[in-house]
Amino acid sequence: MNDLSKKEDNKEKESLNFIEQIIEEDIRTGKHGGRVLTRFPPEPNGYLHIGHAKAICVNFEAAAKYGGKTNLRFDDTNPTTEETEYVENIKNDIRWLGFDWEDREFYASDYFGQLYEFAIQLIEKGLAYVDDSTPEEIAAMKGTPTTPGKESPYRNRSVEENLGLFQRMRAGEFPDGARVLRARIDMASDNMHMRDPIMYRIKRDHHHRTGDEWCIYPMYDFAHGQSDSIETITHSLCSLEFIHHRPLYNWFIEKLEIFPSRQIEFARMNVSYMITSKRRLLKLVKEGYVSGWDDPRMPTLSGMRRRGYPPAAIRTFCDKAGVAKRDNLIEISLLEFCVRDELNRTDPRVMAVLNPLKVVVTNYPEGKVEHMEVENNPEDESMGTRTMPFSRELYIERDDFMEDPPKKYFRMGPGRDVRLKGAYILRCEGFEKDPETGAVTEVHCTYYPDSKSGEDTSGIKAKGTLHWVSAPHAKEAEVRLYDRLFTDPQPDAHEDKDYLEFFNENSLEVVEKAYIEPSLAEARADDRFQFLRLGYFCVDSDSTEEKLIFNRTVTLKDTWAKMQKK
RNA sequence: AGACCCAUGGUGUAAUGGUAGCACUCCGGAUUUUGGUUCCGUCAGUCUAGGUUCGAGUCCUAGUGGGUCUACCA
Numbered sequence: 151m152n153d154l155s156k157k158e159d160n161k162e163k164e165s166l167n168f169i170e171q172i173i174e175e176d177i178r179t180g181k182h183g184g185r186v187l188t189r190f191p192p193e194p195n196g197y198l199h200i201g202h203a204k205a206i207c208v209n210f211e212a213a214a215k216y217g218g219k220t221n222l223r224f225d226d227t228n229p230t231t232e233e234t235e236y237v238e239n240i241k242n243d244i245r246w247l248g249f250d251w252e253d254r255e256f257y258a259s260d261y262f263g264q265l266y267e268f269a270i271q272l273i274e275k276g277l278a279y280v281d282d283s284t285p286e287e288i289a290a291m292k293g294t295p296t297t298p299g300k301e302s303p304y305r306n307r308s309v310e311e312n313l314g315l316f317q318r319m320r321a322g323e324f325p326d327g328a329r330v331l332r333a334r335i336d337m338a339s340d341n342m343h344m345r346d347p348i349m350y351r352i353k354r355d356h357h358h359r360t361g362d363e364w365c366i367y368p369m370y371d372f373a374h375g376q377s378d379s380i381e382t383i384t385h386s387l388c389s390l391e392f393i394h395h396r397p398l399y400n401w402f403i404e405k406l407e408i409f410p411s412r413q414i415e416f417a418r419m420n421v422s423y424m425i426t427s428k429r430r431l432l433k434l435v436k437e438g439y440v441s442g443w444d445d446p447r448m449p450t451l452s453g454m455r456r457r458g459y460p461p462a463a464i465r466t467f468c469d470k471a472g473v474a475k476r477d478n479l480i481e482i483s484l485l486e487f488c489v490r491d492e493l494n495r496t497d498p499r500v501m502a503v504l505n506p507l508k509v510v511v512t513n514y515p516e517g518k519v520e521h522m523e524v525e526n527n528p529e530d531e532s533m534g535t536r537t538m539p540f541s542r543e544l545y546i547e548r549d550d551f552m553e554d555p556p557k558k559y560f561r562m563g564p565g566r567d568v569r570l571k572g573a574y575i576l577r578c579e580g581f582e583k584d585p586e587t588g589a590v591t592e593v594h595c596t597y598y599p600d601s602k603s604g605e606d607t608s609g610i611k612a613k614g615t616l617h618w619v620s621a622p623h624a625k626e627a628e629v630r631l632y633d634r635l636f637t638d639p640q641p642d643a644h645e646d647k648d649y650l651e652f653f654n655e656n657s658l659e660v661v662e663k664a665y666i667e668p669s670l671a672e673a674r675a676d677d678r679f680q681f682l683r684l685g686y687f688c689v690d691s692d693s694t695e696e697k698l699i700f701n702r703t704v705t706l707k708d709t710w711a712k713m714q715k716k
Numbered sequence: 717a718g719a720c721c722c723a724u725g726g727u728g729u730a731a732u733g734g735u736a737g738c739a740c741u742c743c744g745g746a747u748u749u750u751g752g753u754u755c756c757g758u759c760a761g762u763c764u765a766g767g768u769u770c771g772a773g774u775c776c777u778a779g780u781g782g783g784u785c786u787a788c789c790a
Contacts, residue, residue, distance in 0.1 A: 165729085165730045165731075165737095165738090166730095167729085167730090171732085191790095192790095193789090193790050195789095195790080225790065227789095227790080228789060228790070230789090231789075231790090284788095285787085285788055288788080289786080289787085292786055293786070294717090294718090294786055295717080295718055295719065295785065295786055296717045296718045296719090296786095297717095297718090297786095299786090326788090327788060329788095330788055339719090340718065340719040340720080340785095341719070341720075341785075342719090342785055342786045343785075343786095345786085348787090348788055350788085351788035352788080353788075367788095369787095369788075369789085369790090370789070370790045371790090373790095374790085390721070390722090390783080390784070391784065391785085393720070393721060393784075393785090394719090394720065394721095394784070394785050395785095415721085417721095417722085417783095422727085470728080470729085470739065470740080471728065471729085472728060472729040472730085472739095473729090474722090474728085474729070475721070475722060476721090476722050476723065476782090476783090477722075477723095477782070477783060478727085478728065478729090479727075479728085480727075480728060480740090481726090481727050481728075481740065481741065483727085483740060483741055484727080484728075484739080484740050484741085486740095487739090487740060487741090488740095490752090490753095491753095494752075494753060495753095499750080499752095525749095528748095528749095528750080528752090528753075529753065529754095558751095560751070561751090569749055570749090571749060571750065572749075573749095575749095603749065604749095606749090612749080613751095614749095614751080615748090615749045615750060615751090616750090617750075680750085680752085682750050682752085683750045683751080683752070684750095685752095706750075706751090706752050706753095707751090707752065707753095708751070708752090709751050709752090710751040711751085712751090713751080
């Protein structure tokens with residue numbers, strides 16, 4: 151056996167997650183004729199976040215893998231909290247993430263008529279009844295997980311009476327909250343969701359799609375499962391919390407004799423240093439901890455988009471995190487790895503100096519300018535080159551000079567040689583200090599004329615290479631440096647402490663005046679770059695003609711910083 | 717307390733009764749005109765106790781630990 155066939159043998163076994171295994175089994179047994187249809191069912195009452203991204207990927211990718219499709223369905227059964235504005239944002243976010251639901255855009259509210267008919271059917275079968283009890287009474291009769299509930303005094307109304315009452319509910323004859331329609335199942339069930347769950351409530355509110363057509367609205371539990379069924383969803387993938395709802399959905403499907411969608415639950419993804427609670431996120435926005443839902447520190451898709459995270463990286467991240475049923479906490483370092491991996495291949499490199507220190511090349515003629523050719527991406531030659539002006543006065547990073555450097559320091563220091571990326575090797579001859587503060591104000595160097603990048607005959611091997619800009623040619627820009635929003639990996643997991651106690655006060659640092667190379671003058675919002683040796687940055691939408699603003703997406707890995715910590 | 721779900725290196729996820737593998741992180745090394753990238757390497761794991769079996773991470777029982785469930789929200 152040769153090596154080639156061995157390799158073939160090795161990769162023949164691709165490992166499947168438990169959902170894919172179920173789908174493959176269904177295909178093998180011919181269930182639904184091999185058809186696969188999933189759905190992503192957001193409620194249009196908030197912004198999508200990293201947790202939703204996971205659900206979107208799981209649903210769309212599971213279907214796509216087996217030649218199936220995915221529906222987008224808005225679960226809009228509560229008119230009070232839902233708005234059209236959210237619908238547009240959600241669609242925009244899903245498209246940006248890279249998924250397409252084509253023409254299959256549905257709304258639970260599309261099915262209000264059908265759902266009403268389903269309710270009538272159940273009443274006629276003696277499986278649903280109108281209850282006049284107050285919310286408090288219903289809650290009291292519900293019992294607890296360890297004690298059975300009590301049956302409502304209205305539970306044994308006749309079919310005719312229930313039918314009449316329900317029709318009058320629909321006709322608007324009763325005030326809000328006066329009565330509800332409940333499924334007649336089992337008040338003693340171990341599963342609280344089977345203790346005669348409410349199917350319909352009276353609620354006079356303007357619905358974002360159906361307007362004032364209805365004054366009764368189905369509960370989520372009476373809408374979700376049947377919506378799946380109506381759309382003939384084959385595999386309804388949702389999070390673990392709905393595991394207790396499954397018997398109820400199956401009960402409705404069975405009693406109504408409708409298409410049997412199968413619900414499969416998986417553990418939702420948690421990411422360290424991030425929170426996804428809608429309420430807590432809202433508080434960050436409302437109380438000004440962040441600038442809005444799209445603040446680049448937010449775990450929202452709009453926030454991550456503005457931060458500069460490429461959608462492909464988010465998809466890869468969700469894929470690598472995997473799918474299973476156990477609780478998980480994915481390290482944010484995996485996300486950062488995926489972002490860097492993507493950006494490393496795609497982003498052009500440029501130079502910017504965030505914390506400038508002036509360098510004077512004393513043996514370089516005053517007024518002379520050379521245009522140095524610099525590669526745009528060493529990972530991708532096809533991205534070509536650009537030129538950068540080089541002159542007698544330059545800026546380098548303040549961190550890249552030390553008055554009295556240790557031996558492992560490869561950057562500029564008195565008497566040391568260092569390469570300027572794409573330009574010359576410089577020798578540091580001295581420096582000037584502010585007599586009052588002691589701060590270094592200027593560094594004096596000489597350059598080796600025969601060390602020009604690409605035609606270096608000097609034979610000098612400089613250990614370090616620095617980024618730089620030409621002082622008279624550099625443009626100014628604002629740069630926003632972001633760090634994780636919280637100082638604790640699970641800020642909302644502390645019983646004794648509020649998550650806001652872990653808010654990272656240093657999560658945003660603004661550099662008002664950074665120097666960027668002149669080629670960046672034409673950059674426009676959303677353009678992405680690697681600032682050499684600093685990190686990946688994108689142009690923020692706050693930028694104006696006069697002033698460019700960059701967001702730091704993520705730093706480069708920094709082994710020097712790591713060494714220093716030790 | 718009851719029902720249900722879950723348990724593999726620091727983290728996440730494979731192995732479907734037959735050699736515990738992969739990725740991230742960490743650590744070390746090589747290369748490098750980015751202390752980036754790339755490449756190589758090290759460390760490190762089946763919750764506990766019984767049982768079934770020639771053989772158990774996998775099947776069974778019990779225990780332990782974690783999670784979920786008692787909205788006219790979704």
